[in-house]
Amino acid sequence: MATNAGAEDAGTTPPGRPGRGPAAPRWPVVLSVLALVGFFGWTAVVPPGGIEATVGGGVISTVTAAVAGVACLRAGRRTAGADRAGWSLLGAGMFCWAAANVVWQSYVLRHIYPVPFPSGTDAGFLSLVPLSVAGVFALARLGRSGIRVLLDGVIITGSLLVVSWVTVLGPTFEVPGQSAFAQAVALAYPIGDVAIASMVFVVLGRSERRNRAALGLVGLGMLGLAIADSGFAYLSQSGQWSTGTFANVGWIVGFMLVAHGARRARAAPTAANERLASVWLALPYLPLAVAVVSAVALEIIHGSVGTVVLVLVTLLVMFVVARQIVALRDNVVLTRDLQKMVVDLQQREEQLRFLAFHDPLTGLANRALFQDRLAQALLVRLRTPAPLAVLYIDLDGFKDINDRLGHAAGDTVLVRVADQLNTCTRSGDTAARLGGDEFALLLDSVPLPGVIAIAERIVRTLGQDIVIDAQTARPAASVGVAFHETGDTPAGDLLRRADLAMYAAKLQGKSRYVVYEPHLRDGIATVHPARPSG
CATH class of the missing domain: 3.30.70.270 (Reverse transcriptase/Diguanylate cyclase domain)
Structure with a gap:
């Protein structure tokens, strides 16, 4: 006799954890802690700057990236539909980064140092950006508000880039003797990571409640990767890079947080929460205000904001205008939908009133x-x-x-x-x-x-x-x-x-x-x- 016992087992709620779905696996926690302890232990006994320190730090970073990738893929297996696609895309991004890091470490082992830049490894590292952004959007299930959320993320990313360019990136990338392509590839790392972190936090306030804890950890992890990449770019350009710096710690911690976010993935369906808090409505404009203040300060101090800042600010203005147009369109659509809903409710009320006082067969009074x-x-x-x-x-x-x-x-x-x-x-x-x-x-x-x-x-x-x-x-x-x-x-x-x-x-x-x-x-x-x- 056919039964549905398998379906019941898949959705069993463990004792003591009502409504939270199946127990999350604990292995990402154990492996992440071991990786962090191993990194600090390795850097404590190996002289910094040598090939041993470089390879050791790289191996531990690769392991944590792979752990995050496996955790995301397993989260995809526990979920279905858009959630499965989202976690799978995030996992693919983690594995691309891990594979690129393996190739990068092979250059070091062959004493090809500094590693050629740009090289094929950069394609693997940078693949993390589009895959992660697509995965986060799939997990958020934004629906009709997706375009506005995307514009919010672009505005926040652009604003943070203006601030970063004024404070760190601008002076760093004014290094003579480097091709424009090499500078563009180097700049793509912090830009990509800031974009990911921005998108995650913008999406977080509009996502389903069951995904908020997971996306919050993923967002913190991406923020750690952004800090690590920016630190690596700065230290590499200034010739101060060595294994054991905060950049390595940022990568390890970032991938650990992504793994923990995947561990918190929930398979039980819940209704989406479409209510937008005022803080999320104002979120794109807060970094924009900081960016404008930074550009004004740069103009006052140096007498010119520079071409990059001018282009970024111009694009930001265009994106803000586009966001307002999209918001206006959404309001018009929402108003039309509400009017249709009111008409439908009135018709339903009239129908119910008619049925309450009339015979359904003949239409006569009851x-x-x-x-x-x-x-x-x-x-x-x-x-x-x-x-x-x-x-x-x-x-x-x-x-x-x-x-x-x-x-x-x-x-x-x-x-x-x-x-x-x-x-x-x-x-x-x-x-x-x-x-x-x-x-x-x-x-x-x-x-x-x-x-x-x-x-x-x-x-x-x-x-x-x-x-x-x-x-x-x-x-x-x-x-x-x-x-x-x-x-x-x-x-x-x-x-x-x-x-x-x-x-x-x-x-x-x-x-x-x-x-x-x-x-x-x-x-x-x-x-x-x-x-x-x-």
């Missing part, structure tokens, strides 16, 4: 609406006397129609009867289906002769044949008529009188109407058969 209108009409009669009559209608032989032709044909007969009742009354009168094959009419301000004429018309009309699928049905009707008398007559009493008159019509041969008289309670009735048409 018993609740009929009794309410009858009660209102009786209240009016307390102040303004006017004729008021109730007709109670019961179909004769309807059970035979159901048994002979089927319930679908019976429903068709009920709908036809409802249509015929509407043709026999005025627009201001109320026709209702009380239940089963019982109907009622409320005739307001119709004099006695008019009520009698309507009763006769109903008996005559409902006595005609109805053809259904080449078969004939004749739903004859017995009608009881009750008139409102002067005084306070409860609605239930008036309806009961019409019911008694209808029952008297059935006892006297059916297919006729009876007007209620007080002595009907004693079994004496005046029976009025329908006059033949014409």
Whole structure:
């Protein structure tokens, strides 16, 4: 016998951890701690600057990158859909960095130092950037707000680059004798890492709640990688690089945090949180303000902001304008969606109100609406006397129609009867289906002769044949008529009188109407058969 035990085991919640999904693996924690301890131990016993220190630090950095890659891929296996794609892309980025570092260490082992720059290793290192950005966006599930979030990330990245260029990168990359391509590749490292870190933190406030802890750790890890790459670029350009510096620590810690973020990945689906806090709405403009202040300070101190800063600030202004346009478009779309939602809700409310007071098969008023209108009409009669009559209608032989032709044909007969009742009354009168094959009419301000004429018309009309699928049905009707008398007559009493008159019509041969008289309670009735048409 097929069971779903496997599916149940996959989503089992461990004891003591309600709602957090399967227990996260602990091996990334152990390996990361061992890597960090091993690095500090290695640098403590090996002289800095030598090949042993360089290779040792490189091996430990490669191991932590690989650990992060494996952790991300395992997180992808624990999840599904966009989450699986996101963690897989992050894992691929970690492995690209690890593979490039292995090639870089091979140059060192072959005493090819300094390592050629730019070289094929740079393609592997830089592949981390697009893969990580794509992975983070897949994990965030941003939907329609993705373009605005992307622009937020670009604005933050550009702003941080302006600040970084004014303070560190600008003086560092003004090194003579280096080709423009080499400078561009060297600059791509801090730019890429700042872009990743910026994207992660921008996306963090708009992501699903279950991914926030994981993305927060990934963001911290990317920030560590950004600091390490910027430090490596600065120390390499100034000739001060050696293993054991904070750059190595930044790489190791960065990959450790990414591994821990992957460890916190959750497979249990939760609803996305679309509410944007004010801090996240203002987030792109805070670094932008710092960038503008830095550019102004550079202009005041040196008399010129320089070409790079001028280009970056110009691009930032363009991206801010683009973001405002996108935000305006999103507001227009949101307003349109809200208006459509309001219209849909109003239509649904009207539909529910209709269903609450009308019969779903025939569309006539139901018993609740009929009794309410009858009660209102009786209240009016307390102040303004006017004729008021109730007709109670019961179909004769309807059970035979159901048994002979089927319930679908019976429903068709009920709908036809409802249509015929509407043709026999005025627009201001109320026709209702009380239940089963019982109907009622409320005739307001119709004099006695008019009520009698309507009763006769109903008996005559409902006595005609109805053809259904080449078969004939004749739903004859017995009608009881009750008139409102002067005084306070409860609605239930008036309806009961019409019911008694209808029952008297059935006892006297059916297919006729009876007007209620007080002595009907004693079994004496005046029976009025329908006059033949014409």
